[in-house]
Amino acid sequence: MSFEAKLDAFSGPLQILLELIENKELEITNVSLAKVTDDYLVYLEKQDVPSEELADFLTIAARLILIKSHALLPEIKLEEDADALASQLKLYKEFVTAAEHLERIYGEGRISFARGRTPAVTEEIIFAPPSNVSIQSLQIAFLYLMKRLEPFFALRQVSMQKVVSVQERIKHIHEALKARAMMTFRDITAGAQSKLDVVVSFLALLELTKQRLVKVVQGVAFGEIELKRVD
Amino acid sequence: MNEKIIAILFSSGKAVSVKMLAKLLEASASDIPAVLDRLVKEYNTKSSALYVLVHDGSVQLVSNPAYAELVSQVSKEEVSGELTRPQLETLAIICYRAPVTKPEIEQIRGVNCSLIIRNLLMRGLIEERDDMAKLQPVYTASIDFLRHLGIGAITKLPDYTHFHADERIGKLLTEASVPEV
Amino acid sequence: MNEKIIAILFSSGKAVSVKMLAKLLEASASDIPAVLDRLVKEYNTKSSALYVLVHDGSVQLVSNPAYAELVSQVSKEEVSGELTRPQLETLAIICYRAPVTKPEIEQIRGVNCSLIIRNLLMRGLIEERDDMAKLQPVYTASIDFLRHLGIGAITKLPDYTHFHADERIGKLLTEASVPEV
Numbered sequence A: 001m002s003f004e005a006k007l008d009a010f011s012g013p014l015q016i017l018l019e020l021i022e023n024k025e026l027e028i029t030n031v032s033l034a035k036v037t038d039d040y041l042v043y044l045e046k047q048d049v050p051s052e053e054l055a056d057f058l059t060i061a062a063r064l065i066l067i068k069s070h071a072l073l074p075e076i077k078l079e080e081d082a083d084a085l086a087s088q089l090k091l092y093k094e095f096v097t098a099a100e101h102l103e104r105i106y107g108e109g110r111i112s113f114a115r116g117r118t119p120a121v122t123e124e125i126i127f128a129p130p131s132n133v134s135i136q137s138l139q140i141a142f143l144y145l146m147k148r149l150e151p152f153f154a155l156r157q158v159s160m161q162k163v164v165s166v167q168e169r170i171k172h173i174h175e176a177l178k179a180r181a182m183m184t185f186r187d188i189t190a191g192a193q194s195k196l197d198v199v200v201s202f203l204a205l206l207e208l209t210k211q212r213l214v215k216v217v218q219g220v221a222f223g224e225i226e227l228k229r230v231d
Numbered sequence B, C: 001m002n003e004k005i006i007a008i009l010f011s012s013g014k015a016v017s018v019k020m021l022a023k024l025l026e027a028s029a030s031d032i033p034a035v036l037d038r039l040v041k042e043y044n045t046k047s048s049a050l051y052v053l054v055h056d057g058s059v060q061l062v063s064n065p066a067y068a069e070l071v072s073q074v075s076k077e078e079v080s081g082e083l084t085r086p087q088l089e090t091l092a093i094i095c096y097r098a099p100v101t102k103p104e105i106e107q108i109r110g111v112n113c114s115l116i117i118r119n120l121l122m123r124g125l126i127e128e129r130d131d132m133a134k135l136q137p138v139y140t141a142s143i144d145f146l147r148h149l150g151i152g153a154i155t156k157l158p159d160y161t162h163f164h165a166d167e168r169i170g171k172l173l174t175e176a177s178v179p180e181v
Helices: A005-009 A012-023 A032-046 A052-074 A083-110 A137-179 A184-191 A195-208 B002-012 B020-025 B028-044 B063-070 B086-097 B102-109 B115-124 B143-149 B160-165 B167-175 C002-014 C017-025 C033-045 C065-079 C087-098 C102-109 C112-122 C141-150 C160-164 C167-174
Strands: A180-184 A214-218 A226-231 B050-055 B058-065 B126-131 B136-141 C049-055 C058-063 C128-129 C136-141
Touching: A012 A032, A012 A052, A012 A083, A012 B086, A032 A052, A032 A083, A052 A083, A052 A195, A083 B028, A083 B086, A083 B102, A083 B143, A083 B160, A083 B167, A137 A180, A137 A184, A137 A195, A137 A214, A137 B115, A137 C087, A137 C102, A137 C167, A180 A184, A184 A195, A184 A226, A195 A214, B002 B020, B002 B028, B002 B050, B002 B058, B002 C049, B002 C058, B002 C065, B020 B028, B020 B058, B020 C065, B028 B050, B028 C102, B028 C160, B050 B143, B050 C002, B050 C160, B058 B063, B058 B143, B063 C002, B063 C136, B086 B102, B086 B115, B086 B136, B086 B160, B102 B115, B102 B136, B115 B126, B115 B143, B136 B143, B143 C033, B160 B167, C002 C017, C002 C058, C017 C033, C017 C058, C017 C112, C033 C049, C058 C065, C065 C112, C087 C102, C087 C112, C087 C136, C087 C160, C102 C112, C102 C167
Parallel strands: none
Antiparallel strands: A180 A226, A214 A226, B050 B058, B126 B136, C049 C058, C128 C136
16 A cells, blocks of 8 residues: 555544544543543544654643643643644544535446547647747656645655664663663653654553553652563 | 536546636636536536535536436446544544644544554545644545535535534534644 | 436447447437437537537437637647646656556556646647556656757756666666566
8 A cells, every 4th residue: 555545545633532532422522521531542543543642632732631631630730732632633523424425426427427528639739839948948847846846855855764663662662671670751851852752652651551661650640650570 | 617617627527726727717817716606506406407616616517416326337436445433533623624634633632643644644535734823734525525425515514604614613623732742 | 217328428438339338328229319319408408517418329428519729729728828836747767767557657656647647648749658567657758858858868867877777766666566566
């Protein structure tokens, strides 16, 4: 399957979130989001999220964890717009309905056909050179195209780096635990550059737990997470 | 005038811009929309053979979607394939909210849409153009996609007004603009 | 019945035999001539846009000869004037990457190119031939166009070797050979 086709078929993070909420027959509110946070994390852990979309999935995970923390410990302050994720999900739901409309009409096969054509080659061809074409303009056009493809090439590069980063983090934690039997999650994230970085560590941790390479203990809710080596 | 327009659209066989129509008819481009309105009313009836499709500054003469099954037996046109759910979502946002930018689409879907947009562009289902006010590319449905939906104009989509202009959706769009993590 | 026939003739784009029409309409071939007679009487009026031509057991939809001048103007407009930016880009891809298929061109431009390729063919700037290995048409610059550019061979284009062999584009094109889902 080609790079694009693979991504085209994959459900986005909001789709997953909406399904989780609707399966529990909940309204879209902060309370509901807090309730499905664990399910979402379990999904992330189990599913093979395409590396290209991992960042978006992790972003939503980070926001869910924040909302859940607030629900459990109201003294934790939410960012300026507390209901942003709920609003975004409601908006997304509107367009899920719109997409269903589109799917229905598209599926009806009521196509308006264009006028049939005879193949171009059999038509009378008149050589009509345009005035704005020269070897220089062709060269510039091709250079421009290559420049426009730059972000596209870069995107593939970044995606690749993202996979590497989770795997590297796993290796990093594993190595660190070989040196000492126990460490805390805070130790791992001490050098974190961004929230995303923290979530990548968290995901690596989930993966290690799944593989039963580490044992994780959290004494109290939102207390320090302790990692122990499984010998 | 009507018959001249039909003759032009017929011989071109594809979408003709309103500007080009005005030039060929030696008329003012500002007069064309009213003429097209009348033409559409006259042509696009339940049992007419042909439809006049008006979309995004272009006009095309096409067959009445009511005869799709019959016509598909003679048309060489390839019927475009299945659409995945993420593609349908992206198309729905573009159809109902056009012209929209990529960040606007991503805000609604919560996921990077570069590749999906590229794929839809390559399949000819959407079009990209630069928007002077927004200073970035905006996306609209292509006239070909409208043909495949069998609707004479984008406004004929179900609940178009609701999704296109609804205040609540506008408000949600503003609210959903989330600070970057 | 009349409208169905017009829709068939329109989308077919060429002459359709009476036998074929009967089959499509699930009617007896012997009934068709009378139907066509009535259709011709109704359609072929002095000011109608389209004419129904019945000749030698076949029927075809054409534009009213009264608009011949207007119609020739339409095709002239399509092949005259400067190239648009998308047309120029497509031409550049064909020059530097020839022989190249339509899906390959679309991978590089990221946009559907059917109409543009057709237009470049009509202007005689490019040529189409079947490729045995790729099992689909490939495009190259035409001899006339090379002469117009004032170069004896396509390899004389500036940066030819560099653009022709660019690795990242090569990799992109490998994916274009994967059939569309």
